[in-house]
Amino acid sequence: MTELLNTLYVQTPGASLHLDGDTVRIALPEPDSPRRTLPLLRLESIVVLGNVNVSGPLLARCAQDGRAVVWMSRGGRFLCRLAGPLRGNVLLRHAQHLAHADPATRLPIARACVAGKIQNSRQLVLRSARDATTAKDSLRAIAADLEASLAAAGTAADIEVLMGVEGAAARAYFEALALMIRKDTGLSFPGRIKRPPTDPVNALLSFLYGLVRSSVHGACEQVGLDPYVGFLHGIRPGKPALALDLMEEFRPAVADRLALTLINRRQVGPGDFETMEGGAVQLTEEGRKTVLTAWQHNRQKERPHAVLGRRVALGLLPSVQARLMARTLRQELPGYLPWTA
Template identity: 45%
Template sequence: MRKLLNTVYVTTEGAALRKDGETLIAEIDGAEKTRVPLHMLSGLVVFGPVLLTPALIGACATRGISIALMSRQGRFEARVEGPVSGNVLLRREQYRRAETPEEIVRSIVLGKVSNQRAVLRRALRDHGTEMAPPARDALEAAADRMARILRRVQLTETDVAAMRGAEGEAAQLYFAVFDHLIRSPDPELRWTGRSRRPPRDAMNALLSFLYTLLTHECASACETVGLDPAVGFLHRDRPGRPSLALDLMEELRAPLADRLALSLVNRRQLRAGDFRAMDGGAVLLGDEARRTVLTAWQERKREERLHPFLQEKAPFGLVPFLQAQLLARHLRGDIDAYPPWFWS
């Protein structure tokens, strides 16, 4: 099993990163702030203007350490990767199966909708007695309708377009009741609907930031096992879009990103003052809030869960890599179907 290595996040503008022997050195204003052995790194994510020396970039590339470059606001801009590690036979099979993706799409949709429903059911179990009856009834109704969608996808849907439609229907149900999961007293943190590019309110800004981090993890997982992150099954191919990475993250959005966002808000680790409204209408995380989110993200990745297919405990941070490996095994013919990751 792949060891859960560290991902280093650099959020201080003007920081400089360099290589010293087999160690990454981070400096601010010429003063050393931290050092991390390269063999303990799996990824490097930098926000805004941060200097990376050519020697460090080359060392990361040869060691399979991915570098993600983000804007100040957390928008993905570029990735730096070394030579492709995948073998040509696996990628040829991936491209071939992308032409007839029905069964893989079915697994992804079942995993995503099931995990969204599990988030609603967990909220009802943990906080249902505290909710007003209309909120509780709305969550129960959404969970029941999502159960029907799951049965339909599993038993009757055979067309990819229909399964994509079912996934969209479930997402609409999920986000229609998402506000009932928020217990923060700040009215600015209420949920009014999904918005992105740019996010128009605080919760959307938080979710978009977490989804960006999760996309990076899933793209790295695809590259690690030899898959092409640009060619997906549920998501259609589009230039510049990591469609397969987006496929893999669908199962993990609700239990990993959404649950973390709700936890940060409901525990009042993030408040309305941690977000900034920009002139164009976008809402962004403040610098200190971003550091809070990154710390919580790293902690969440270390939490262990039982993998339902492998029947082994694994940290959250390993799940994208495990799922990418299972997909590769399915494409090679080692297992009959791609097993989605179910959270409970």
């Protein structure tokens, strides 16, 4: 059994983290702030957002233990990750590179990644259609379109065609996402806008996607995969293609579903966002605290996993799927099977 450890998130501007024996000591900028320490043994990773300092001794200890330290912008954009020496068998990474270079191997894996995303998107739309008091017919029509996209993804002749199917499905899905937000929340979704997000809902989605990406990137490295060599997303310098591939199936079922819950239950509202110079919108410090608390709670929830035949905590799913990808590349499995809600 794998234990789901905690992630320490620090976002207070001017805070600093230090090594204190086998604990991490958190020093806040206010002179009268109480001293806080947490045992390193219980931490899987540390995520710092914005202007937070991490001491050299703490970084060295985390690298030695294999504990990731992740830096993100205050808006949730992934910046970098320190994780110590690269783990895993070089033969696995060699098999991964060969699979990427072989269209007959690469295409089925890419199809599976897209199928997982579309299926989880469709399930979220159907769930919302069942609970909706308005727009039921529109949501069911979009779910039918997604079902057709799912079939098209399974027969796509090459990566370019597959990317076209994925793009069309994403456009239809985001139309549905706008209908899933309750009118009385004070928030609306104008369609996906990123780099930078210019409205609260897109700011929330971007923040959650950054958290998902960090988790998946770490899972790839933990297993010994190369996060930068993927199958759906093309290879580009600085682009973690495999992490982006594997996070596709988690966007709707993990990030989008949590965003809808926070908005529709009014746990997050217009007052939890701020507009920066240039028009970019991001969560306030209090808004980020609310989202991170919900994110940590959500990681504990268990969902059925068809391949394993048991329930798995959402926080462990990236590691499970990275291991299934590794087994696929080692030819221990006939093909990659995405997790579907």
